Amino acid sequence: MSSYNLTHLAQLEHEAIFVLREVAAQFERPALLFSGGKDSIVMARLAQKAFAPAKLPFPLVHVDTGHNFSEAIEYRDWFAEDVGARLIVRYVADSIKAGRCQEEKGPNPSRNGLQTVTLLDTIEEFKFDACLGGARRDEEKARAKERFFSHRDEFGQWDPKNQRPELWNLFNGRKNQGEHFRVFPLSNWTEMDVWQYIAREKLKIPSIYFSHQRRIVNRNGVLLAESPYITLLDGERYEERTVRYRTVGDSTCTGAVESPASTMAEIIQEVASARVTERGTRADDKRSESAMEDRKKAGYF
Amino acid sequence: MTAYTASPSEHTDEHYLAMDLLRFTTAGSVDDGKSTLIGRLLYDSKAIFEDTLENLERVTEQRGEETLNLALLTDGLRAEREQGITIDVAYRYFATPKRKFIIADTPGHIQYTRNMVTGASTANLAIILIDARKGVIEQTCRHSFIASLIGIPHVVVAVNKMDLVDFSEARFQEIVAQYSEFASRLNIPDIKFIPISALHGDNVVENSARTPWYKGGSLLYTLETVYIGSDLNHIDPRFSIQTVIRPNNDAHHDFRGFAGRVAGGVFKPGDDIISLPSGLPAVIKSIHGPEGELAEAFAPMSVAITLDREIDSSRGDLFAKPHNQPAVTQDVEAMVCWFAPAKLNPSGKYILRHATRETKCAIKAVRYKVNINTLHKNTEDLTIGMNDIGRIHVRTAVPLMIDPYKRNRTTGSFILIDEFTNETVGAGMILWPDGSERSPAEQFADMGGL
Numbered sequence A: 001m002s003s004y005n006l007t008h009l010a011q012l013e014h015e016a017i018f019v020l021r022e023v024a025a026q027f028e029r030p031a032l033l034f035s036g037g038k039d040s041i042v043m044a045r046l047a048q049k050a051f052a053p054a055k056l057p058f059p060l061v062h063v064d065t066g067h068n069f070s071e072a073i074e075y076r077d078w079f080a081e082d083v084g085a086r087l088i089v090r091y092v093a094d095s096i097k098a099g100r101c102q103e104e105k106g107p108n109p110s111r112n113g114l115q116t117v118t119l120l121d122t123i124e125e126f127k128f129d130a131c132l133g134g135a136r137r138d139e140e141k142a143r144a145k146e147r148f149f150s151h152r153d154e155f156g157q158w159d160p161k162n163q164r165p166e167l168w169n170l171f172n173g174r175k176n177q178g179e180h181f182r183v184f185p186l187s188n189w190t191e192m193d194v195w196q197y198i199a200r201e202k203l204k205i206p207s208i209y210f211s212h213q214r215r216i217v218n219r220n221g222v223l224l225a226e227s228p229y230i231t232l233l234d235g236e237r238y239e240e241r242t243v244r245y246r247t248v249g250d251s252t253c254t255g256a257v258e259s260p261a262s263t264m265a266e267i268i269q270e271v272a273s274a275r276v277t278e279r280g281t282r283a284d285d286k287r288s289e290s291a292m293e294d295r296k297k298a299g300y301f
Numbered sequence B: 001m002t003a004y005t006a007s008p009s010e011h012t013d014e015h016y017l018a019m020d021l022l023r024f025t026t027a028g029s030v031d032d033g034k035s036t037l038i039g040r041l042l043y044d045s046k047a048i049f050e051d052t053l054e055n056l057e058r059v060t061e062q063r064g065e066e067t068l069n070l071a072l073l074t075d076g077l078r079a080e081r082e083q084g085i086t087i088d089v090a091y092r093y094f095a096t097p098k099r100k101f102i103i104a105d106t107p108g109h110i111q112y113t114r115n116m117v118t119g120a121s122t123a124n125l126a127i128i129l130i131d132a133r134k135g136v137i138e139q140t141c142r143h144s145f146i147a148s149l150i151g152i153p154h155v156v157v158a159v160n161k162m163d164l165v166d167f168s169e170a171r172f173q174e175i176v177a178q179y180s181e182f183a184s185r186l187n188i189p190d191i192k193f194i195p196i197s198a199l200h201g202d203n204v205v206e207n208s209a210r211t212p213w214y215k216g217g218s219l220l221y222t223l224e225t226v227y228i229g230s231d232l233n234h235i236d237p238r239f240s241i242q243t244v245i246r247p248n249n250d251a252h253h254d255f256r257g258f259a260g261r262v263a264g265g266v267f268k269p270g271d272d273i274i275s276l277p278s279g280l281p282a283v284i285k286s287i288h289g290p291e292g293e294l295a296e297a298f299a300p301m302s303v304a305i306t307l308d309r310e311i312d313s314s315r316g317d318l319f320a321k322p323h324n325q326p327a328v329t330q331d332v333e334a335m336v337c338w339f340a341p342a343k344l345n346p347s348g349k350y351i352l353r354h355a356t357r358e359t360k361c362a363i364k365a366v367r368y369k370v371n372i373n374t375l376h377k378n379t380e381d382l383t384i385g386m387n388d389i390g391r392i393h394v395r396t397a398v399p400l401m402i403d404p405y406k407r408n409r410t411t412g413s414f415i416l417i418d419e420f421t422n423e424t425v426g427a428g429m430i431l432w433p434d435g436s437e438r439s440p441a442e443q444f445a446d447m448g449g450l
């Protein structure tokens, strides 16, 4: 007799697939936001499973800041090709050229905030009514407040003080003209769950997640990779270190961690004994106490 | 190519995967110390990352507070920090060597009851906090009643701020008696009481020397050892179709998979099923799960089912077995919890979402409103306003395939949506048809149980 038990990883998997299918069923023009980072890789894998043996019923969308790690971009293109998905890329540089937003000033101008403009324009261009994101509640305190189905008004804004109640697994995706939803199938996953799943599924991931040699500069405790977009300040210099990335965002605001972990088993070991959060390496979150909340209110991922 | 050469090893942590999961929620009135307790629990079990802790120390200092403000761990929104209250549920994830936990820290303020219900709707256990100075108050009752309606099987009543009543055993016992009296009218099978101080950590992770008279376990011990029986139904086969998968390619030309999540019972290839509401029969040909073809599927698995013949079934329809079917009806009797500032319109029309089906519905009757403090059924005042709970009868435009909520949470629950604002305005828990022959009118007459 079977005991009808599922491991918690399997429970998370079944839950995410349920959410992905609700999106396909409730919306006319969904899209899956795909950056080539570990969370979007897991989400895309779950989407493949949700609709197998059919192809993904939505395109992959990437907002390219121009400051992305080349490994993640290469991976993104390979992945879209491999799963036979349509890939839509829109560039922050084009938004800047069109005068929709302005480049930041300073020693490491970040295009992180500017992505919101390009993202909202892309949503408008394709009339997307739901965007699937790989954000997890365990990442950050504002994200800890997110619903699975998160409503955005006609300006793309999140209103955290006035979210719709979300009962059981009944997701209300109804909306008015011009509004859209962000949907987060990985809401209940932790960083560890994501790594366990990558290991279980033997997923390929960009090489920057594994230990490698890289020239970096230590700026306020964030280890930034050498890049043409960073200007060294007085007293700063690049040094070669053995590093890997726990999270992959823009090279101008995502810090590396010093790490010898070069296999999946070693990464899982490292995550298990980590003393700082994964977003502790993100300079974009360090800008202010409510940096993430403010960006999310404006329409960020 | 170097971008994706790394090949993950076989390694998965067996222990980690085998750990079981407890989902719990906090409840209780505003300022009773829910967020402080969650912060304390995480802090004392060393589940807070260094950078989060440094941040907490910095913010506490900026606010001019003397002791570490542990509530800030879950009160992450700017508006919450300004006002020192919780507005919306925060989810936190942590694990001890014994268990994995998903915590929903919910607001106590009556204005945000809808968010408390959101957090409670997926919990197996509720920690209901009571301020030892205040004892049981209306919000304690409301949240306890909601927990009972939602069917949360375990409640831990944490009598908090014991430091402010000199860790008095007499005061603790007084509150135990007060709460027990109230709870005797509820449907909560397992209630435990723990005297705590969330602020100072007494009986949160370690047993406190300041309550030598308390012989039970600490809160964490209780959370780690409470028996997690599944609230899933493995008896009555129910499968609501979310979407139909049609690959339209040569390799899978004839594939037609009904995708959905098993809501109850067990389905196997070769089983006779019946598609509702049409009543068309078929036999299961194959079941496809995330890891390939399956010999059986049970709740809460997401699968795709193929049948031996072409039948007309689509989103919103439900597969059951010929000998075990839900009620197929347009008349639903339910308890409703109301969230909207605008009162429930007793002759109004709403959109009702049940399982994967969405339909228009009309409110046919409001039977009674529950008095939250006494749990009496008020049949005089039938206005259901924000945060009220009452019993209603709804008629839907198309048939629903329903079970009583007590039997199946998925086929026994629904939400009501405002047609114009698209807001979720109410949550419903189905009472009838409950398999008995008595009509709602007859049941209502004797007011038998909620």
Ligand SMILES: Nc1nc2c(ncn2[C@@H]2O[C@H](COP(=O)(O)OP(=O)(O)OP(=O)(O)O)[C@@H](O)[C@H]2O)c(=O)[nH]1
Pocket: B028, B029, B030, B031, B032, B033, B034, B035, B036, B037, B071, B084, B085, B086, B087, B106, B107, B108, B109, B160, B161, B162, B163, B164, B196, B197, B198, B199, B200
């Ligand atoms: N003396 C004392 N004060 C406490 C204790 N627990 C919490 N408090 C204080 O009570 C106040 C409210 O605490 P919170 O944790 O924010 O209360 P809450 O229940 O989360 O409030 P809401 O989420 O807004 O409903 C804070 O000032 C806490 O420091 C305790 O055990 N003893």
Ligand SMILES: [Mg+2]
Pocket: B034, B035, B036, B071, B075, B085, B086, B105, B106, B107, B108
């Ligand atoms: Mg709180």
